[in-house]
Amino acid sequence: MPKPSDLMFITAQVKINALTCIVAGSLLSAFTGCGRDDVRTYRVPKETNSQLAAADLPTGHPDVSGAAALPATSANVPADWQEAPPGEMRVASFHVKGKDSKMADVSVIPLPGMAGRDIDNVNRWRGQVGLAPVSDAELAKITESVQVGGQDGKLYEMAGQNSDSGEKQRILAAIVRRPDAAWFFKMVGDDALVAEQKSAFVDYLKSFSFTGSGGGAAMQDAQLPPSHSPIGNILPAAAPSAPASSEGKPEWQVPPGWKEIDGGQFLVSKFIIISSDNLQAAVNVSMSAGDGGGVLGNVNRWRGQLGLSQQSQAEVDKLVQSIDIEGGKAILVDMSGTDMKSGAKTRLIGAIVPKGQQTWFYKLMGPAALIEQQKEAFTKFVQSVKYR
């Protein structure tokens, strides 16, 4: 029979051991998570056909077994332009042959999202023909206006010596910025030949049609991963959906100086405003079912277009103001920033008008000076709209 003193000793010893084990075990368990910095090396079997088959073409990709058509652009192609395979990124490509085997190349390339500022592109082309870069002020002087498929574009002409070959070379380049992509039309080749082809090039631009082209459509609000934030240049947040048919188009009073142009497939209307000093602004009118992404989503989308940071609901609530319209209220927001496409200082005034099961969006965007002049006209335009 153990003595009482022995029992006491054993009990104390058990207590100490138990405590030690518990603490050690807990610490050990907790630190099992270490090793996250370990590099893993292993061998895996080669992927089989069934593993690769669906992965080669990402899921959801339509059948591409048939020859897919290029974006359905059309234009009157000059007789002496030889059509060439479009090649990478090009929707159209031509070779022009002149006297003495002189050559010129014509390309048409739409680029989604940010495609560089005009000045950056122009200076790049100038560099290709050995010319020095120009400043913003000098750029304005060398810019020519040109019509491209009924839309206003900018034409640049530069001549010099090819920096690689040393030959005399000329570049004609036109840029048209559409809602979703910037279109580049470029003729480059022998100096004399390109100079001779300028009128043919301009005629080609005038006859060009964006109808049916993928580049002419505004970006659809494609499905994001369920947990991904809106992506600025590829996926604008809460982009307005397709507009109503013409029978639902409201009536409005168009301010003087506003010129309506083709807004493409996803705008109800589009207006261009050109000031006396050649500043240009645009008014986009679109409509979405439901709330179209709401005030927060759309204000932040516009902020993204101006290079501004995203804001919270509380911050946006302070930014917007309410204006009276027929039958209710509209939200108005006025923001300034930098146009992410052109790099120019830009001001944007947006109006969001909830109308039953639809929401209408009006956006005036352009140089700050012109927007200041047009702000009142824009507000009156929004207030003049009579919805059917």
Next chain:
Amino acid sequence: MNGNKSATVLETPPKRAKGSQGKGPSAAGAKGEKEKRSGADGFFTGLIDFFASLRLTVVCLFLGMILVFWGTLAQVDFGLFKAQNEFFRSFFIHWGPKGATWKMPIFPGGYLVGGLLLINLVTAHFTRFKWTRKKIGIWMVHVGVILLLVGQLLTDVLSRESHMWLSEGQAKNYSDSSSHDELALVDTSNPDYDEVVAFPDSLVTKKGELRNAKLPFTIRVKNYFANSEPQVRAPIADNSPPQATAGIGQRFTFLETAPTATMDSRNIPAAVVEILTDEGSIGTWVVSNWLVEEKLLQLVQTNFRNQLGESLAQQLCSRLLQPQEFTYRGHTYQLALRPERFYKPFNIQLLKFSHDIYRGTDIPKNFSSRIHLQRADTGEDREALIYMNNPLRYAGETYYQSGFDDVDPRVTILQVVHNPSWLTPYFSCILVAAGLLVQFLTHLFGFITKRKTT
């Protein structure tokens, strides 16, 4: 007589006036008791008393309440994963001034509070518990709760969640981590297998140089973006040099965007890496999850198609799908920044994904995935149906019907959970319930017996 004043006693004797000589019989006995204990024994006894005290239990429960409340609110700014790590998977919550590189602990974290509670429960149980037949139920309840706490700790430390994205007909022998990425260098030279060296994202985010004995070159991580966005880069418009000298970085630019922490968003990382050999650099590549995850590729393709038409979209996307690789010393290596992969010794192929809705409505009725499981080493070859509340338990993992793709109806998303201690909650609940029942019945029979005898 032991005049050791450092000895800690169970009960502090009442204060006496200075110089007082009078001591009552109990005070004299207590003093004698105190003098008998050694210093070490007194220390351990005090320690055990501290860990067994009810006061510690109350304090820990109170701290736990604050922790849960604070952690829930922090989730709004930090996101779920970061809030869990900072508040619950830590011994302390740290704070540092904005812009400072230092942080200091300001509040106990989940591991500390939970750990103390566990020690408290065990110590109190062993110090106060008297083993009698009447206390069997209490013993079972305590063991059940201890098992629950330990089980949850093991789950937190050892469990692993990943997912499998499968299209009908597609088979995979790996799942992708939901929370961690890796920079993988895959030697595809051998015709029978691929040799993978995977650097965890914790090393990639630090940038710098990465080496491994299996690689005859060094990888320099020149840049790392926690969140990124791809853009088409065309020579006609882009004035700056390409982001990389080889691979997809020549055609696409991956812009760094602000990391997001909200519940409905996700960071998609990208990195610029350079391969350095004894002969010098052999090039730089851009690697990103954009180039390997099916859903992200689908997203990019859909938008190119909408914007540029089918032909241009195909041209651009065909480049995205091509693996980025280089050859060095007769070996071909592929580079990829991808979710951390967990390979299995078997293949799971999706035969059919069904998304049933109630007729005439958009209300989902059922999601189910009929899969084909094939394992070469055991010869196992069978089909199984995974649907809501009916996961597949296989090889220590559980495959749940987690989701589906909102664009492609042929795609299923399975959640794969590896949790070695998944049975502990069941055992602990059974033990607690049984213990309560035993204790109740013990008291009941004791009461009935007592009544009969009286």
